[in-house]
């Protein structure tokens with residue numbers, strides 16, 4: 377979400393949507409931007425969009441360099457502009473600064489506060505609970521012989537898991553869904569409204585936890601200090617919103633996108649059933665081939681050059697992860713979905729200091745979801761009569777619904 381997203385992300389969304397709109401892309405193209413990316417990698421690998429006044433970067437090497445060089449390509453400066461937005465209150469402008477939108481040295485300090493909760497080791501402890509949630513979701517639909525992978529499984533799973541980690545009632549999850557959708561949507565008013573509602577929601581929870589701490593992430597964040605200072609209320613709020621939104625749209629789409637890939641190659645499901653060690657490899661290939669987060673945003677802090685283009689301080693650069701992950705120079709036969717691909721150095725989780733902190737969580741949730749589905753269900757087939765509808769967002773790739781039929785194993 378990937379905005380990924382707190383509302384800072386939302387600014388990116390609005391910008392990218394405008395880029396897309398200017399090219400009048402049809403729904404089918406939204407789910408298949410890859411031929412266009414290829415053309416851009418070949419002909420305009422560093423392309424200035426006059427209308428939007430930003431640079432879109434399509435090649436793997438250039439994308440990697442941008443995300444690694446945080447001194448030149450700042451995350452914080454993108455959002456500094458947002459802080460001048462007149463529609464926002466003072467407090468909202470303050471809140472635009474979150475982990476995702478912070479540069480060193482503050483970035484590292486903020487990241488340290490939550491890194492412990494997201495290590496592969498901490499996350500592995502969630503295995504029994506994730507397994508239980510997936511089984512419960514399947515129990516609800518297994519007799520029907522059909523399900524919507526999105527609404528029956530891939531949406532509820534990550535939102536339940538992160539809600540439990542944060543310590544917020546999972547029963548409010550329909551509300552979270554509406555908010556997350558609004559935040560990644562291209563409609564600015566809706567997004568601002570949603571982020572206001574989210575903030576007031578989290579304010580209530582934070583007040584409760586201040587009085588009565590529990591064993592959850594929100595209580596930990598309230599108690600934590602950087603150089604003897606507690607996080608401010610706007611900082612706490614943007615942290616909570618980032619974690620809730622970032623983990624949702626993205627993991628939901630990873631699971632959904634996996635089934636879009638399997639729809640093209642159903643035999644992959646049999647291969648994974650026969651050899652479960654293939655499941656993690658398949659997940660990495662889904663991340664590469666249909667990256668849930670297609671675009672990032674950086675602002676140029678000092679004059680620089682990308683490829684043969686000179687770029688000045690203050691300009692906005694959009695590294696296109698979805699294109700980098702299809703770059704033939706890095707991935708031979710890049711348009712082939714190949715679960716045995718090695719190496720597979722995709723950048724679907726970003727790279728460098730902002731590398732997705734939720735990656736171990738997203739991977740384990742997806743692994744457990746696929747493993748249990750393949751164990752309990754056979755003949756899983758997408759209902760092709762129902763047209764795929766892309767999510768309304770330009771930086772998140774996925775579909776709104778994914779109906780499948782199946783038999784009990």
Ligand code: HEM
Nearest residue numbers: 475476622623626627630668724725726730732733734738
């Ligand atoms: C950062 C993708 C799941 C929390 C990122 C970034 C990407 C990304 C590309 C880098 C952003 C940048 O460099 O500007 C994804 C994908 C996911 C996923 C594809 C699922 C398939 C999650 C989950 C969580 C999460 C489950 C947490 C619950 C975060 C946070 C950051 C981040 C907090 C900011 C890290 C930082 O700035 O240091 N994610 N993400 N993500 N992600 Fe994820």
